[in-house]
Amino acid sequence: MTVPYITTWSTERPLPAQVVEHPRFGIAYADETMGDRDGNGVLWPRMPSRPGHGRPEFGKVHPLRQRRAMRRLLCQVCAGPADRTGRGVLWMLRDFREDWPGWPERMAAIEPPVCLPCAGTSIRACPALRKGYVTVRVRHSTVSGVYGVRYLPGALAPVEDATLTFDDPAVRWVRAAQLVRELHGCTVVDIAPDLG
Numbered sequence: 001m002t003v004p005y006i007t008t009w010s011t012e013r014p015l016p017a018q019v020v021e022h023p024r025f026g027i028a029y030a031d032e033t034m035g036d037r038d039g040n041g042v043l044w045p046r047m048p049s050r051p052g053h054g055r056p057e058f059g060k061v062h063p064l065r066q067r068r069a070m071r072r073l074l075c076q077v078c079a080g081p082a083d084r085t086g087r088g089v090l091w092m093l094r095d096f097r098e099d100w101p102g103w104p105e106r107m108a109a110i111e112p113p114v115c116l117p118c119a120g121t122s123i124r125a126c127p128a129l130r131k132g133y134v135t136v137r138v139r140h141s142t143v144s145g146v147y148g149v150r151y152l153p154g155a156l157a158p159v160e161d162a163t164l165t166f167d168d169p170a171v172r173w174v175r176a177a178q179l180v181r182e183l184h185g186c187t188v189v190d191i192a193p194d195l196g
C-alpha cells in the first residue's frame with residue numbers, strides 16, 4: 001500500500017501554539033518564531049513531520065509537506081519531481097469540467113502535481129479514479145495564496161475555511177493549511193499511451 005507523501009500520519013499532531021491578535025498584522029503566535037510564517041508572511045501550523053510513524057490518515061493532508069510539494073512542483077505521492085513535458089506539468093484533478101468553460105483554466109489548485117509512474121499506479125489501483133478524475137497538463141502555474149482557517153478581527157476564534165490570495169490583506173487573518181497554485185495553459189490529456 002502506497003501512502004502519499006502529503007498524507008498525515010497519526011503521530012503528527014499540531015504542537016500547541018497560542019493564537020493572538022496583532023494590532024496591525026492580523027493573527028500571530030504568542031511565542032512566534034521565524035519558521036511559523038512562509039515567505040509571504042502567512043502563519044502556518046506547527047506540525048511535526050514523522051511520516052511512517054503510526055497510521056496513515058488518508059484524506060488528511062500534512063500542511064508542511066503539501067506546501068513543500070506544491071512550492072517545488074513535487075509529486076504528491078512520492079515527492080519526486082512531477083512529470084513535465086512540452087505541454088506542461090502533470091496534474092490529476094477531480095473532474096469538474098462542467099463547472100466552467102475551459103476548466104480547469106485559472107483554477108486555484110490545492111492538490112500538488114504527480115509524476116507519471118504514480119499517476120499510473122493510482123489509476124491502476126483504483127479504476128474508479130478513471131471516472132472521477134482527469135489528467136491535465138499545466139503549462140504555467142503560480143503559487144497564488146493559501147487555503148486555511150480564517151479568523152475575524154476582534155473575535156479570536158476561527159470562523160470559516162477560506163482560500164485567499166497573497167495580495168488580499170485578509171490573508172493575514174488566515175492560518176494556512178495548504179498552499180494554492182493557480183493553473184494556466186491547461187490541457188486535459190489522456191496519459192494512457194504514455195503509461196505503455
Ligand SMILES: [Zn+2]
Nearest residue numbers: 075078115118
Ligand atoms: Zn510520484
